[in-house]
Amino acid sequence: MLRRLARYLGHRTWFARAGRVLVPLDRTVAKLTKGRVVALGLIPTLIITTTGKKSGLPRTQPLAYARDGDHFVVIGSNWGQQSHPAWSANLLANPDAVVTLGGREIPVRGELATGEQRERLLKLLLEVWPAYTTYQQRASNRVIRVFSLIPR
Template identity: 45%
Template sequence: MIGERLVQRVSATRGFARVAPHVVPVLDRAVHRLSRGRTLLSTRMLPGVILTSTGARSGLPRRTPLACLPAGDGWFLVGSNFGRTGHPAWTYNLLACPAAEISWKGRDVPVTARLLHGAERADAWRLLLAFWPPYAAYQDRVDREIRVFRLDRS
C-alpha cells in the first residue's frame, strides 16, 4: 500500500510528466514484445492494453501502450497525456476512426471507441479518480478537458 501511494505521488509530479512519456511507452512495448503479448511493464501498478488504432492523418496502424480501467465487458481509456498540454495523438486517431484493436492479457480484441460526454463522462471520471488519483493532478495542470473513451468489444 505504501509503495502504491508513493508511485501515485511521484506519477502526479511535473517531473514525471516530462520523463514518463519518453520512457514508459518504450519499456512497455519491449516487455509486451518479449512476453509475446502477455504483459506490459506498467501493469505492475495498473492494468494496461496496447491500443492499435488507425492514424488520423496517415491511415497507418499506430500501436500505443496505455493504462486502462476494465469496466464490465469494456474498458475506459484516459487521454491524460501525463498531464501535459495537448491531447495525445491516439485520441485524435480514435475520434477519426473509432474501430480499433487492443491487446489485452495476450489476446487481440477488436473494439469500438466512444468519447464520453456529460453525465456519462462524469460517472466514468469518478471511477477513474478512485482507480488512479493522479488523474486529478493531471486535469488540474491542463487547460483542456481530459478525454475519456469507452472501448467496447466489436
C-alpha cells in the same frame, strides 16, 4: 507497496516527464510479450492499436484503463500536456481499434464520453490512477478526453 508509491509519485511533474520517456520502452516490452507485461504491473494497462488519422497505419500505445462491465475505459491525459494525445485523435477519426490485454486481442469500438457518462467513467479511472486529477489541472486549456472501448 510499489504500487502505492507509484500512485503517490504520479502527481509529481518529474514523474510525468519520466513517464513520457518510458512509454516507448513500455511499448516495446508490451510488443515483445504480446501484452502480457505492461507498466511493470503497477497499474492496469492495456495496449490500444488505432489507425493513424493521417497515415492510415497502425499505431500502438500503452494506456491505463478501468473496467465498466465488459467495456474498457481509457483517458487521453497525455500526462497533463497542453495537447491531446495522437491516439485519441486517431480514435475520433476511426473508432474501430484493437485492445491487447494479457496476450489476447480484442476488437473494440471507441466512443467519446460526454456529460454525466464522462464524469462517471472518470471516477472509475481516478480509482486506478488518482494523478489524473493533477493532469487535468496541468492541461487546464482543454477537457481531457475519456473513451469507452466497447468490444465488437
